[in-house]
Amino acid sequence: MDELIAYILQFGSLNQQQIDLLISKGKVLHLKKDDYFSEAGKIPGQVGFVVQGVVRGCYYNNKGEEITRCFISENSLVCDYVNFEANVSSSEYLQAITDCQLIVFSKNDWEELSQIIVGWDSIKNKMVQLCMYQKSRKNPVISQDASTRYMEFMENYPSLINRIPLSHIASYLGVTQQSLSRIRKNIR
Known part of the structure; x- marks a missing residue:
């Protein structure tokens, strides 16, 4: 959890009570190599933070070929955020390509943080912007x-x-x- 808290504090300040709330909402998830964090055809239901390992974003083109779009490694958010927020099915897969340890937040817990922590939306928006920038600029x-x-x-x-x-x-x-x-x- 220390890595996650250090990551979040880059984007804004939180007091100890707010940090404790964040810690209580985050759950550790272990993915084995080739397991999916989220899948095409399903609504993404969680936001993750990669503590250890590498996740890739991929999709299938119209010829049925698998295309890798991005790699997400340690100390980064992982989420199909646009579809997560819109509550619609994804067209991409987020798949562990090594064994991974993540800290995940369900959609309800992620949204609840916005209601309880003053300034969380600003911190969240900065994290999401960086996440999306990192995925797009390195193509x-x-x-x-x-x-x-x-x-x-x-x-x-x-x-x-x-x-x-x-x-x-x-x-x-x-x-x-x-x-x-x-x-x-x-x-x-």
Whole structure:
């Protein structure tokens, strides 16, 4: 919980009573590799904070190919927030690609924090904005060549290169695994 509290306090101040309330609402969730945090076709029901592990956001394109959209690692929020707030079915999956430990808040508990903690909405909005920015700004630019996209991936996600399957990195970069292997071989 310490990691979560430190994360939240970057965005605003809370007194000890408010911190204790937050701690009482957060539940520890363990996901095994390949388990889903949320699934397409279902309404997202929780907000999570990644304490340990890596989650990926993915979807299936109109050809039925699985596309990795983003990676979410330690000290970050994880949630399909737009659909969570709108209470509508998601079109994406959030899947653990390593064993993960998260602190999760149900929709009711997340909303209750807004009613009880003065200033929570401001803190929450800043956290959500950062979460959405991190997921969108690191998408590879498909007009770049594959080597450039991989170099940018290494720059943006240095701690993930040896922690996640190459198939997910290749999907994220929009290349085949064979192409990724060639790129990696040429860079070394």
